[in-house]
Amino acid sequence: MEMLGFSAEHSREIIRAVDEAVSNIMRHSYQGRLDQPIEVYCNRLQRRANGETEQGIEILLFDCGPAVDTTKLPARPLDEIRPGGLGLHIIRGSMDTVQYKRAGRLNRLRLVKYARSSKGGCGSAAEKPS
Amino acid sequence: MNISSRRVDKATILDVSGNIDMSNSPEVRKALLREIRDKAVTRVALNLTAVEYIDSSGVASLVEGLKASRESGSRFVLFGLSDSAREVLKISRLLKLFEIYDDETQAIAP
Numbered sequence: 001m002e003m004l005g006f007s008a009e010h011s012r013e014i015i016r017a018v019d020e021a022v023s024n025i026m027r028h029s030y031q032g033r034l035d036q037p038i039e040v041y042c043n044r045l046q047r048r049a050n051g052e053t054e055q056g057i058e059i060l061l062f063d064c065g066p067a068v069d070t071t072k073l074p075a076r077p078l079d080e081i082r083p084g085g086l087g088l089h090i091i092r093g094s095m096d097t098v099q100y101k102r103a104g105r106l107n108r109l110r111l112v113k114y115a116r117s118s119k120g121g122c123g124s125a126a127e128k129p130s
Numbered sequence: 131m132n133i134s135s136r137r138v139d140k141a142t143i144l145d146v147s148g149n150i151d152m153s154n155s156p157e158v159r160k161a162l163l164r165e166i167r168d169k170a171v172t173r174v175a176l177n178l179t180a181v182e183y184i185d186s187s188g189v190a191s192l193v194e195g196l197k198a199s200r201e202s203g204s205r206f207v208l209f210g211l212s213d214s215a216r217e218v219l220k221i222s223r224l225l226k227l228f229e230i231y232d233d234e235t236q237a238i239a240p
Contacts, residue, residue, distance in 0.1 A: 008213075009213070009217065012213070012214050012217060013217070013221075016185070016214075016217075016218065019151075019185055020185060020186055023151075023152050023185065023186070023187070026152075027152070086186035086189055086190060086222050087185075087186040089221070089222060089223075090186055090218065090221055090222060093221040093222075094221065
């Protein structure tokens with residue numbers, strides 16, 4: 001990730017998001033079963049934003065679990081002190097884009113982060129795989 | 131991950147080494163609740179100097195320790211956080227809820 005220009009902190013955010021995503025798949029999609037497949041793909045992205053070319057990374061995670069009901073995802077408020085439901089907040093807080101999609105019989109989670117992005121300020125830039 | 135406890139004055143220090151993740155966070159939770167709830171120790175300090183990574187299940191265990199300490203009127207403090215550990219608490223918006231110190235001396239100071 002360093003070769004794409006990610007700082008050490010942003011690299012840790014990406015690792016953390018992927019770790020939490022895989023944990024969520026194991027825990028929720030596969031109900032704790034450890035022998036089920038998870039496919040992970042990484043692509044380099046490039047986009048023009050503010051007159052500069054930014055390098056990014058796209059991570060796709062596929063699993064064969066039942067479709068996720070996105071209305072029931074545990075996006076609990078963080079202003080209460082109780083454990084649980086933090087994984088999704090960590091994923092969303094770490095990446096620029098978090099998209100879930102049912103693709104045939106698979107769940108697809110798409111995570112994107114740009115090396116020079118600041119969260120919330122990159123919605124209009126067009127992205128393309130390099 | 132390894133976890134061990136020792137007494138220093140009136141505090142219990144829990145020394146943790148290795149990553150705290152979904153495979154071992156229940157052990158951290160159990161150790162914290164044993165000291166805070168069962169033994170009613172007045173101050174429990176979690177030494178995270180040798181912990182590089184904490185995932186959301188590890189954060190949840192720390193939150194349980196914090197809740198238990200508030201319920202029992204004891205103090206639960208953290209020290210020696212790595213950049214990664216500090217970041218995961220920050221992104222979970224929990225950083226300000228915990229008493230966090232740089233080192234052991236500060237963590238157990240009266």
